[in-house]
Amino acid sequence: MEQEHQHITSYRTYATVLAVLLFLTALTVYVTWFDFEALTIVVAMSIACVKVIIVISYFMHVKHDKLVFKLMIGMVFLLILVIFLILFSDYLFR
Amino acid sequence: MDISAIDNSFLKHGTKYKGILGWLMSTDHKRIGLMYMYAIMIFFVVGGLLGGLMRLELFRPGQDYITAQTYNAVFTVHGVIMIFLVVIPGLAAVFGNILMPIMIGARDVAFPKLNLFSFYIYVLGAILAIASQFLGKGAPDTGWTFYAPYSTDTNTNVVAAVLAAFVLGFSSILTGLNFIVTIHRMRAPGMTWFKMPLFPWSLYATAWIQLLATPIVGITLLMIIAERWFKIGFFDPNLGGDPILFQHLFWIYSHPAVYVMILPAMGVITEIIPTFSQKRIFGYKAIVFSSVAIAAVGYLVWGHHMYTAGMSTTARWFFSLLTFIVAVPSAIKVFNWISTMYKGSINLQPPFYFTMAFVFNFMIGGLTGLVLGSLATDIHVHDTAFVVAHFHYIIFGGMGFAFLAAIHYWFPKIYGRMYNNKLANISCAFIFGGFTLLYFPQFIIGMQGMPRRYFDYLPQYEWAQVFSFFGAIVLAVGVIIMLFNLIKSARKGAIAGPNPWNGKTLEWTIASPPTVENFEEIPVITEGPYEYK
Amino acid sequence: MENSISHTEHRDDTASKMGMWLFIFTELLLFGGLFIVYAVYRSIYPDDFHIAANQLNTFIGTINTVILLVSSMTVAMSVTALRTGNKSLTLKLLATTIFLAFLFLVNKYFEWGLKIEHHIYPGSELMLTLKRGELLFFGLYYFMTALHALHIIVGMIILLVIYFKIKSGRVTKDDNVLLENGGLYWHLVDLIWIFLFPLLYLIT
Ligand SMILES: [Cu+2]
Numbered sequence: 001m002e003q004e005h006q007h008i009t010s011y012r013t014y015a016t017v018l019a020v021l022l023f024l025t026a027l028t029v030y031v032t033w034f035d036f037e038a039l040t041i042v043v044a045m046s047i048a049c050v051k052v053i054i055v056i057s058y059f060m061h062v063k064h065d066k067l068v069f070k071l072m073i074g075m076v077f078l079l080i081l082v083i084f085l086i087l088f089s090d091y092l093f094r
Numbered sequence: 095m096d097i098s099a100i101d102n103s104f105l106k107h108g109t110k111y112k113g114i115l116g117w118l119m120s121t122d123h124k125r126i127g128l129m130y131m132y133a134i135m136i137f138f139v140v141g142g143l144l145g146g147l148m149r150l151e152l153f154r155p156g157q158d159y160i161t162a163q164t165y166n167a168v169f170t171v172h173g174v175i176m177i178f179l180v181v182i183p184g185l186a187a188v189f190g191n192i193l194m195p196i197m198i199g200a201r202d203v204a205f206p207k208l209n210l211f212s213f214y215i216y217v218l219g220a221i222l223a224i225a226s227q228f229l230g231k232g233a234p235d236t237g238w239t240f241y242a243p244y245s246t247d248t249n250t251n252v253v254a255a256v257l258a259a260f261v262l263g264f265s266s267i268l269t270g271l272n273f274i275v276t277i278h279r280m281r282a283p284g285m286t287w288f289k290m291p292l293f294p295w296s297l298y299a300t301a302w303i304q305l306l307a308t309p310i311v312g313i314t315l316l317m318i319i320a321e322r323w324f325k326i327g328f329f330d331p332n333l334g335g336d337p338i339l340f341q342h343l344f345w346i347y348s349h350p351a352v353y354v355m356i357l358p359a360m361g362v363i364t365e366i367i368p369t370f371s372q373k374r375i376f377g378y379k380a381i382v383f384s385s386v387a388i389a390a391v392g393y394l395v396w397g398h399h400m401y402t403a404g405m406s407t408t409a410r411w412f413f414s415l416l417t418f419i420v421a422v423p424s425a426i427k428v429f430n431w432i433s434t435m436y437k438g439s440i441n442l443q444p445p446f447y448f449t450m451a452f453v454f455n456f457m458i459g460g461l462t463g464l465v466l467g468s469l470a471t472d473i474h475v476h477d478t479a480f481v482v483a484h485f486h487y488i489i490f491g492g493m494g495f496a497f498l499a500a501i502h503y504w505f506p507k508i509y510g511r512m513y514n515n516k517l518a519n520i521s522c523a524f525i526f527g528g529f530t531l532l533y534f535p536q537f538i539i540g541m542q543g544m545p546r547r548y549f550d551y552l553p554q555y556e557w558a559q560v561f562s563f564f565g566a567i568v569l570a571v572g573v574i575i576m577l578f579n580l581i582k583s584a585r586k587g588a589i590a591g592p593n594p595w596n597g598k599t600l601e602w603t604i605a606s607p608p609t610v611e612n613f614e615e616i617p618v619i620t621e622g623p624y625e626y627k
Numbered sequence: 628m629e630n631s632i633s634h635t636e637h638r639d640d641t642a643s644k645m646g647m648w649l650f651i652f653t654e655l656l657l658f659g660g661l662f663i664v665y666a667v668y669r670s671i672y673p674d675d676f677h678i679a680a681n682q683l684n685t686f687i688g689t690i691n692t693v694i695l696l697v698s699s700m701t702v703a704m705s706v707t708a709l710r711t712g713n714k715s716l717t718l719k720l721l722a723t724t725i726f727l728a729f730l731f732l733v734n735k736y737f738e739w740g741l742k743i744e745h746h747i748y749p750g751s752e753l754m755l756t757l758k759r760g761e762l763l764f765f766g767l768y769y770f771m772t773a774l775h776a777l778h779i780i781v782g783m784i785i786l787l788v789i790y791f792k793i794k795s796g797r798v799t800k801d802d803n804v805l806l807e808n809g810g811l812y813w814h815l816v817d818l819i820w821i822f823l824f825p826l827l828y829l830i831t
Pocket of ligand 1: 348349352395396398399
């Protein structure tokens with residue numbers, strides 16, 4: 001189990017990522033001035049999910065990690081999603 | 095075979111310190127596993143005595159020895175001790191710790207210090223659980239399920255008990271974390287995933303459940319505490335909360351917890367049957383995938399504890415379907431075990447007898463589980479003694495018997511000595527007979543309507559309670575014989591030698607008891623784990 | 628493949644990192660349980676949640692989001708700095724991260740202070756007169772942000788310990804997995820806030 005090759009992300013990439021994240025933050029605040037009615041939560045959560053994916057891929061450098069990490073992370077988010085779906089099969093149909 | 099193997103073993107040599115500190119501060123996975131085992135044995139006896147106290151009270155109708163309030167406290171403590179201190183850490187923390195690293199050809203777990211740390215968190219949780227009985231305004235009386243809103247209203251000392259469950263959950267998480275990383279990173283060279291023995295496989299599936307289900311109950315218990323202290327109203331209908339949501343969150347953990355108990359038990363059985371049939375396991379991959387499927391689907395069936403609580407019909411239908419699906423991989427395992435024995439050269443030794451008792455009990459427990467899992471029949475038997483009998487058949491008849499099978503199977507490996515075979519067989523007969531006498535009648539009176547958690551009952555149920563009481567006595571005699579046999583043999587038994595059962599997995603290739611380092615040289619694996627000729 | 632592995636405690640960075648990720652999963656599910664509670668009560672009391680969320684200060688929330696995002700970048704950069712052997716820059720970036728974390732907590736202090744001044748805090752008399760949904764919203768608000776703030780404090784302590792380990796040379800260019808894991812933990816704190824922010828402040 002020797003040390004694997006370590007991927008070094010450049011400062012510039014990190015700065016770009018931050019710029020994108022700040023833009024998305026501004027966007028998510030900005031869209032609250034419009035009324036999407038029932039879709040408000042969908043829009044807000046979609047932007048949040050994009051931000052989370054960016055943080056995980058770049059800041060947490062999963063993009064350059066082994067496949068097993070990607071599978072594990074995917075599995076955990078899928079699990080949380082499935083729990084929500086099953087739970088709401090109760091609350092939405094009461 | 096001489097005594098030198100024992101003198102060179104981990105039993106006599108610590109990693110860093112000597113004497114008692116050498117145990118308490120040891121990062122050796124085998125010593126930590128043994129410390130868990132002694133602690134769990136003690137709590138098992140305590141929990142068993144509390145169970146005996148309940149049986150004594152139920153011996154005759156009416157109030158005889160303890161008050162209703164005391165009875166409520168006793169079944170709560172019995173549940174908390176047995177579930178959180180005995181069966182959940184049971185197989186994984188004891189035999190997982192002692193044997194899993196050896197079976198995958200490693201010298202220790204991935205994070206030995208973390209392993210010791212989880213043991214001390216366990217001890218802290220145990221102290222809190224015991225303290226909850228004596229501190230504050232009386233022992234908790236909510237049952238081990240802490241259902242809201244009663245648990246947020248009662249004046250008894252719920253906070254300490256809830257905190258104990260939270261802390262113990264944390265210990266369980268860290269053990270799971272350690273095992274996952276160990277199995278991913280420390281398998282011996284050549285041991286591919288599908289050359290790994292099946293007990294480590296079951297621990298791997300279990301570890302994921304421990305890791306991913308326990309935090310949910312953790313946060314739920316914290317919410318209970320916050321609600322008691324700050325009147326937030328999460329689960330209090332007076333403040334807008336929904337008590338059924340508590341049940342959801344609680345069972346999202348506590349149903350998978352059943353698999354934390356039973357999956358390693360199945361793993362143990364899967365190790366024992368090939369050894370005592372001297373035959374390759376039937377359907378290796380089917381067993382692997384059924385373990386994974388049980389872990390995955392088992393996570394999603396929690397609602398079958400709540401059919402009568404007021405869930406939507408859609409949800410009930412859905413949970414019932416999933417519950418029936420999860421029965422399939424369990425049944426696959428039973429078929430595989432039986433197919434393994436078919437045309438094998440069966441060696442009737444104590445571990446095998448315990449294993450047979452396991453399979454028998456597990457089938458009764460599993461099939462009655464389907465009665466509870468189907469919507470119509472569950473309404474009839476919900477919250478009756480039928481449920482009590484069902485889960486004792488799974489937890490004690492299943493996990494408990496697997497634990498005893500595991501002790502008798504790996505005892506010569508752990509202590510380097512052999513127990514008295516005849517005495518072991520006698521204790522097995524007593525324990526199995528007592529167990530059946532104790533719990534089977536509860537199925538019948540449960541069907542007839544005897545509610546669970548009641549300290550009094552109608553005279554028509556008396557016959558069964560009398561049977562159960564004497565069953566408990568027979569069971570206790572069996573446990574005493576077994577403990578006597580094992581404790582005596584650990585010190586004075588005949589030297590066992592490295593491989594008394596002619597097993598094929600890696601733990602049988604090294605000295606009994608193992609040295610601190612387990613292996614002089616890490617083996618290179620070229621074939622599957624159960625290659626009997 | 629060699630026949631034996633010596634028992635000198637060999638280093639396995641992938642194992643350490645995997646351990647850290649597994650721990651992060653448990654944290655995600657811990658907060659996942661809270662998000663479940665939030666989602667359920669929001670679906671039961673959509674209007675009350677709307678009214679209550681309007682009373683939170685979006686400005687402070689946004690500022691705190693920006694603070695956390697920037698701190699996430701600085702801690703990520705510190706890993707790059709350490710790996711390229713620039714120790715003094717690593718230390719500066721870490722110090723910046725810890726300072727930003729502190730700033731976040733100061734903001735939180737004022738935000739809570741404002742709410743408490745208006746008698747909105749768990750167990751207050753005013754809270755009990757609110758509509759049920761509003762009561763639950765503020766209960767969740769306090770519980771979630773308090774638990775998150777606790778994670779910020781733990782993260783600060785972890786980063787502080789790593790700071791001194793780098794300073795004294797126990798975490799180095801070639802042995803940097805501790806810093807990487809500390810960074811992962813800090814990003815987790817950020818991840819959770821990314822979900823908390825719209826759910827608490829922006830659903831108006
Ligand atoms: Cu269940």
